[in-house]
Amino acid sequence: MTISATAPNPGFQAPGVEDFQLPPIFGVVTKPVLELVLAAIIVYAFFTITSRRPQLVPSRTQFLGESFHGIVRNSIGRDNIGPEFLKYVPYLTTLFAFILVNNLFGIIPLIQFPTFAHPGMPYVLAFMSWLIYNVVGLRKHGFIGYLRVATWPPDVPWWVRIVLTPIEFLSNILLRPVTLALRLFGNMFAGHLLLLVFILGGEYMLLHSESIPLQVLSPFAFGLGIVFTFFEAFVQVVQAYIFTILTASYIGSVLADDH
Numbered sequence: 001m002t003i004s005a006t007a008p009n010p011g012f013q014a015p016g017v018e019d020f021q022l023p024p025i026f027g028v029v030t031k032p033v034l035e036l037v038l039a040a041i042i043v044y045a046f047f048t049i050t051s052r053r054p055q056l057v058p059s060r061t062q063f064l065g066e067s068f069h070g071i072v073r074n075s076i077g078r079d080n081i082g083p084e085f086l087k088y089v090p091y092l093t094t095l096f097a098f099i100l101v102n103n104l105f106g107i108i109p110l111i112q113f114p115t116f117a118h119p120g121m122p123y124v125l126a127f128m129s130w131l132i133y134n135v136v137g138l139r140k141h142g143f144i145g146y147l148r149v150a151t152w153p154p155d156v157p158w159w160v161r162i163v164l165t166p167i168e169f170l171s172n173i174l175l176r177p178v179t180l181a182l183r184l185f186g187n188m189f190a191g192h193l194l195l196l197v198f199i200l201g202g203e204y205m206l207l208h209s210e211s212i213p214l215q216v217l218s219p220f221a222f223g224l225g226i227v228f229t230f231f232e233a234f235v236q237v238v239q240a241y242i243f244t245i246l247t248a249s250y251i252g253s254v255l256a257d258d259h
Contacts, residue, residue, distance in 0.1 A: 015196035020117055020189070035115040039101040043094065072096050072244065080248035081255065088251055091132065096244040099125065099184070103236035106192050107229050114236065117188040119181075126181035129247040134173075137254030149254065172253075180246060187239045191232040198225035 022031045050065025058066060072093040077085040099116070106114030116122045137146040151168040153161065202221030205214040 032115045032118045043097045076245050076248050081252040100240040114188040116184050117192045122181040122184040126177040130177035133250040
């Protein structure tokens, strides 16, 4: 009896959740943790460099930093918070930049993993935003006043409030950080998984498949992978913007006198 020297082709193993459970690089430090540190360094370096030696006529680097800050200040902070927006712009600017860098890690060669595709990471940012807008609301209205603003809809009959108030409490107080984090995590997870399917699928079709038609079609899989990479870059920017604008809108809502 002879034994084949080569094992049978097991077929294409589709990527799944296990591909997001990265092993530690050293100790208990994983790749997403290192990405968080790297993103913090990049954001700090960017704003340090662009704000160094400010001039009346800005240099290119100063203009880049001011433009980024201006987008957050005007289109996110001022439009969603109101007259008191300036005190929250530093947090919103840092939040937007930090999420954006971590998202873009998913398409940068040699990194190619969006930090917030790991579920534990976005919940921390969502908790920070939740803590900030709740503290702002408590300072503005006091405990009872804040509960009234957040859970007591004005201009509705009392019998409707009996049903609506618990729903408003769950939605505005308890579930906001969950939905905020899930939106970011879900988009980063799905986008990265989609890229894995096309890139790894194209590699399998080209190098491991015994089917000639699949080998011929493999460049199309790689091509779609490139197309979806650009689409994923767009989604990564949009999700960073959405997370930041929702945080600003939550702060603006608790600063308002009425819900």
